[in-house]
Amino acid sequence: MTFSTQDITKKCASLPASLIADDVNSALQTHHSLVITAPPGAGKSTLLPLTILSSLGDGEKILMLEPRRLAARQIAERMAQILGETVGETVGYRVRFESKVSKRTRIEVLTEGILTRMLVDDATLDGVSIVIFDEFHERSINSDLALALTRQAQEIIRPDLKVVIMSATIDACGICAALKAPLIESEGRMFPVELHYADEDTDPRDIAAVAASTTIEAYKKHEGDILVFLPGQAEIERCFELLSNSQHLNITISTPQHLNTTPPHHITTTTPHHLTIHPLYGNLSPENQRRAIAPSAPGERKIVIATPIAETSITIEGVRVVIDSGLCRQVVFDARTGLSHLQTVRISMDMATQRMGRAGRVAEGVCYRLWTKASEHLMAEQRKPEIEEADLAPMVLDTAAFGESDAEALPWLTMPPRAGVFKAKELLMSLGAIDENGNITPIGKRMAALPCHPRIARMILATTNLTTSTSQGVHLSQVHQQHLTTSTSHHHTTSLACDIAALLEEKDPLSETGGTDLTLRLSALRAARRKGQPGRWQRIAKIAAEYRRMAHTDEENRDPAPMEVGLLVAHAYPERIARSTNNIGGYRLASGANVQLDATDQQSAHSWIAIASLHSAPGATGRVFLAAPLDPEDLNAEFVKEVDNISWDTKQGCVVMQREQRIGKLMLSEKPIHDADKEQVKSIVCEAMKKDGLTMMAWSEKAVEQVQRRVTQVAAWHPELALPDVSTEHLLSTAADWLPFYLEEGGRVKSSVQELRKLNLAEIIWNLLPYEAQQEVDRLAPTHIEVPTGSRIRIDYRTGAEAPVLSVRLQECFGMERTPCVDDGKRPVLMELLSPGFKPVQLTQDLASFWQGTYFEVRKELRRRYPKHYWPENPLEAEAVRGVKRK
Structure with a gap:
């Protein structure tokens, strides 16, 4: 079909984006990159790609990225409708496990992961002239990666490739500067939206009920369709249930089309209008999603209860009222544990603005915000780029597959956190996907080709090794070996891996009743397939079928062996292989973390398990959601490592020297090492001094x-x-410089606290000084001073004291006219004069003045307390004594 920009803008003249179409095409003639901002409803996602295409030559293509599958489908359908075609002709789409394109297709609407795989397969993007990143404000990690790879290709091998960034709310200035791109803004079309705030903030646990009551109130007061934003599927289903049972809406269920979901995908009322209520979230079938966003028929109203999937891109015509919970689900990745979990969090203000805008697209609208005006000031202005907090393993693998071993070398808009990249590389190396230099391995290339997390890809690809391991001499447990030889083939194991992959990627249908038994769920899935009644397992069954198609294997519906399930899970989550501890239901992971099963859970009877799903918060014991039993003897050299552990053990207070077989941090066996390298042992002792040195040697001894x-x-x-x-x-901190010389004696190395504390540390420290320095220290800071009785009294050089202290009984100083000095006579010591009972009676640095004055006051007290001792009236002429002298 041949068409011009004028044809398209004329046909869509009501869309504000038509006013900037010519400017966009002109800018692309002279710039390699372009940033476009336009408010929701302006038509940027549907109109502009068509007008851009009209300016391209024959055969030139456009790739347009959308953050969500639903948006990709709807936008492609809308553009095809504008052209008077069906999807798959000039305009098509490709999303995960679904594609509608043909040889005629020149605009492909993609989800972000699709473009990444295209770039990995062919960095030249042959035949593609322009890549459009739509709704870029969502800043998903996939969009950031796709942009970085596209820019890298643009800079190195495709200088003619054009990049267009489009969004409604975005930091346009920063992106324009990074891409050296001009900015074109569309004023858009937005009707006023009246805001209502809650009187008090809502507890997230009550959000479904509050949203339902607010929806009922809004339905009575206002016209038009209602869009309710809730954080996730569970809250949507609860709100749906409350609305469907509400007396205020007079709802009766009218021939619902279940499509195997509970509750039904929509309900209808009979009075006073036809009212339909639709949930809308990612796990719904495309048919149900289309029904939710379809325009209401004349005389009908509808309520759509949605996740943030409805914030941008897609259009739900007729919405006049928005109910905003102010919450969303966010995947939080803990780099410390290497685990991710969903968390309900407060949205940012740019998200709140997007949601509010849905009420003002067709006419004046109303937005109910279920939070207080005061708490709004605590909300972040912009959402964080996902790359700052996400699991970076898929990104690092894709980067390696692209040919870049250093992920940080790509032209990122937001640099990935170094700690996250390090953790991702650790995981990928443990999965065998990359080598120590960050280069992709052969199996890593195969993993990158699968549209799933590297863990899942590794599990699917591991099945060949599992079915051939016996021929390679790897021992399998007798029960498992029998199962493999009698009922397992490569296809059987691969099919099981595909079922596990689908189950782990989707919501668990037995989360409330099935405990943690993963095998139980697999048996239920297979039973549903055998009966031809997938029911609530339908979506999981569909995804499993897609994985089987890619893995070239057949469907298998026999009940799986639990140990085989555990072995496959171990390939995906090697750090979650777990061994039971002394606590009932307690397990320690190969990663070193601790997790807990309910004591009544059947899985807790197994000594070893492989954990497929768990939640682990920092500082807390993790909670297991899905697991399968495991026989450690089934694990080959990929998991079991023999390591020489020569290290300092703080608890034992010695160097441990043993050869260990380990799965991560889990010990399988150990035996002592008798021929450890002496220099290595010395080095370990010296290194331990930095942490435990205070307890390893006698630092507190007086000497x-x-x-x-x-x-x-x-x-x-x-x-x-x-x-x-x-x-x-x-x-x-410098023990390695002085300690090794003293560690070896009689051919063996001192390697325990007991041996180290016997070393003469005072002598060791003194010998660190050269002989000349020792002589100087002895002269300037002598250890003792001789007093008139002939006693050699030790000088106490106290930390922080202005002068060294000489603690001596007063009687031994009779006849001493002057205060003794150190430092070549420059510094008098501080004399601490003691009673016969060694109690301090006077401090002085001027002994002569003491004899002339203060002594007589001290003498009175000493005569009273020590009457048997001699206290002369003239101490300078008296004989110094150590003990009692008769008067």
Whole structure:
């Protein structure tokens, strides 16, 4: 079909985006990149791609990315309708497990992961002239990756490729600067929306009930269709149930079309209008999704209860009222544990604006916000790019498959967190997808070709190894071996992996009643298929069929062996192989984390399990949702590693030297090592000193402290001597420089606390000084001073004291005229004069003044307390004594 920009804009003249169509085409003639902003309802997603196509040459194609499958389908259908065609002719779409394109297709509407795989397969994007990133404000990790790969291709091999970023709310200036792109803005068409706030903030646990009551109130007060935003499927189903049973809406269920969902996908009323109520979320079938967004017939009204899937891109005509819960589900990835979990969080203001705008597309509308005006000030202005918090393993694998071993080298708008990239590489190496240099492996290439998480891809691709492992000499448990040889083929195992993959990717149908038994769910799925009545298993069965198609295997409906299920799960989640602990229901993961099963759960009877689904919050014991039993003897060398563990054990207080067989941090067996390298053992002891050194050697002994204080004191008095730092902190951090010399004796290495504490640490520290420095320290800071009785009294060099302290009994100082000095006579010591009972009676640095004055006051007290001792009137002429001297 041949058409021009004028033809399209004339046909869609009511859409505000028609006013910028010529500007867009002109900009693309002179720029490689372009940023377009337009409010919701302006027609940017449907009109502009068609007008851009009209300016291209024959055979040139456009790829247009949408963040959601529903939006991709609807936009493609709408563009085809404008052209008077069916989807799959000029305009088609490709989403996960679904495609409607032909050789004639020139605009392909894709979900983001599709483009990534196209770039991995052919970085030149042969035949593609323009890539459009629609609704880019959602900043999913897939859109960021697709843009980074497209820009890399544009910069290196496709300088003629054009990139267009489109969004309603976006940081246009920042993106324009990064892409060196001009900005074109459409004013759009938006009717006023009246805002209503709640009197108090709603507890997320009550949000479905509050949304239902607000919907009933709005239905009575206002005209038009109603769009209710709730965070997830569970809240939608609860709200649906409350509305369907409401007396206020006079609803009666009229021949619902269940499509195997509970509750039914919609209900209708008979009075006063025809009213339909539709849930809308990602897991619904395309037929139910289309029915939810279809225009209401004349005389009908409808209520659509949706997740954020309805925020942007898709159009639900006739909506005049929006009920906004202010909540959404967010996948939170914990880089510390390597696990992700869904969390209900408050939306950002840009999301709230998008939702509100749905009420003002066709006429004046109303938006009920189920939060207070005051709490709105606490909401973030913009949502965070998903790349800042997401699991980066799929992104790193796609990057490696693209040919870039360093993910950080790509031209990102937002740089992925370094810690997240490191964790992703660790996981991918454990799955065998990349090597230590970040380069993709042969099996990694096969994993990247599958449209699923690398874990799931590894499980599906592992099945060949499982069915051939016996020929490679890998031991399997007797029960499992018998099962494989009698009833298992490659196709059987691959089919089972496909069923597990589908089950893990979708909502668990038995989450309320099935405990944690994954095998039970697989048996239920297969039983439903055998009967030809998939019921609530329909979507899971469909996805499993898609995986079987890609894996070239047949459907299998026999009950699976639990141990075989566990072995497949172990390939997807090697760090979640778990061994029971002493606590009932308690398990330790190969990653080192602890998790808990209900003591009544049947899985807790197994010593080993492989966990497919769990929730783990930082600092808390994880909770298991899905698991299967596992025989560790079935695990080959891919899982079981033999390592020499030569390390310092703080609890035992020694170097542990043993050869271990391990699955991650789980011990299978151990035996001692008697020929460990001596230098390695010394190095380990020295390294342990940095952390545990205070308890490993006798640092608190008086002799050790005195050596350190003397050297430190002289170093402070005489910096020119450049004495070494002998502080405990410094010596612990530099143990490798001085300790190894003292560790070996008689051909063996001292490797325990008991042996280390016997070392003469004071002597070791003193010997760190050169001989000349020792001489200087002895001269300037002697260890003892001789008093008139002939006693050698130790000098106490105290940390932080202004002068060294000489603690001596007063009687031994009779006849000593002057205060003793150190540092070549420059620094008098502080004399702590003691009673016969060694109690301090006076502190002085001026002994001569003491004898002339204060001594006589002290003498009175000492005569009273120690009457048997000699306290002369003239201490300078008296004989110094150590003990009692008769008067």
